[in-house]
Amino acid sequence: MKVTVHIERRPEIADPEGTAISRSLVDLGYHVRSVRTGRTLHLEVDGEDVAAVEKLVDEMCQRLLTNPVIEDYRIEVEG
Amino acid sequence: MSRIAVVVFPGSNCELDAQWALRGLGAEAELVWHRETDLSGFDGVVLPGGFAHGDYLRAGAIARFSPVMSAVTEMAETGRPVVGICNGFQILCEAGLLPGALIANRDLRFICRPVEVEVIDTDTVLTATVEPGTVVTLPLSSYEGQLTDPTGTARVVARYVEDVNGSQDRAAAIANEAGNVVGIMPHPERSSEEILGSADGRVLLESLVAATEKIPA
Numbered sequence: 001m002k003v004t005v006h007i008e009r010r011p012e013i014a015d016p017e018g019t020a021i022s023r024s025l026v027d028l029g030y031h032v033r034s035v036r037t038g039r040t041l042h043l044e045v046d047g048e049d050v051a052a053v054e055k056l057v058d059e060m061c062q063r064l065l066t067n068p069v070i071e072d073y074r075i076e077v078e079g
Numbered sequence: 080m081s082r083i084a085v086v087v088f089p090g091s092n093c094e095l096d097a098q099w100a101l102r103g104l105g106a107e108a109e110l111v112w113h114r115e116t117d118l119s120g121f122d123g124v125v126l127p128g129g130f131a132h133g134d135y136l137r138a139g140a141i142a143r144f145s146p147v148m149s150a151v152t153e154m155a156e157t158g159r160p161v162v163g164i165c166n167g168f169q170i171l172c173e174a175g176l177l178p179g180a181l182i183a184n185r186d187l188r189f190i191c192r193p194v195e196v197e198v199i200d201t202d203t204v205l206t207a208t209v210e211p212g213t214v215v216t217l218p219l220s221s222y223e224g225q226l227t228d229p230t231g232t233a234r235v236v237a238r239y240v241e242d243v244n245g246s247q248d249r250a251a252a253i254a255n256e257a258g259n260v261v262g263i264m265p266h267p268e269r270s271s272e273e274i275l276g277s278a279d280g281r282v283l284l285e286s287l288v289a290a291t292e293k294i295p296a
Contacts, residue, residue: 020187
């Protein structure tokens with residue numbers, strides 16, 4: 001089953017990379033208020049049941065894929 | 080003589096510096112591969128700098144699951160000294176042994192230069208023999224060196240004299256509540272002899288060695 005995990009910094013955590021990109025876009029003349037960077041992971045996971053796979057990937061996010069101190073995440077399972 | 084384990088992860092690159100510096104201060108410092116699960120013969124442990132497991136995903140994220148980390152956690156819980164330097168600091172945060180997280184430096188630069196650091200909390204294994212207010216010059220060498228601690232519970236042990244990387248409270252080193260787990264971003268082991276340009280880091284490592292000598296056999 002194909003699963004996508006979207007990871008981003010929690011809004012209150014600084015994102016120096018996003019800030020640098022935003023400044024560069026403004027320098028190029030674009031009216032950009034802010035940029036936040038993130039990371040997308042594409043997983044292929046064995047399993048038939050969408051809910052069960054989602055639960056498993058959620059566990060992976062909690063343990064390894066994200067740092068709950070600074071990051072939020074969203075899981076999409078392609079059923 | 081106290082025995083200190085210096086953990087070697089795939090991608091560590093400061094383990095020999097740490098071992099050399101600790102041996103020079105009279106400790107028996109042994110390199111321990113990250114797959115080791117038993118640290119019972121050691122009085123303390125150092126997680127050295129480098130790029131453990133390539134720093135993939137996040138710095139320290141994969142290293143925290145290295146087999147040795149259960150033994151490191153046990154050491155932390157039993158009050159023995161656990162010190163993470165640079166990448167080792169990042170690993171301790173990922174492992175939840177220290178609060179907060181280390182993110183990219185504010186100006187997105189890899190900072191590689193000597194920085195002044197003031198020791199403010201001397202009730203930790205890395206600072207117990209240091210006078211409060213002592214300013215030491217240590218080499219900083221990191222990209223993800225900016226401490227962010229949304230919980231606000233980080234106990235700041237040493238502070239950058241100038242705000243070099245955006246670190247919260249200008250923290251260069253933090254400790255757990257008990258003071259036996261310390262993470263420090265700049266490198267005391269790389270400034271432990273005059274021939275290296277500075278011997279300022281010695282006072283910190285001397286404190287660590289003294290702390291390990293107090294651990295009952």
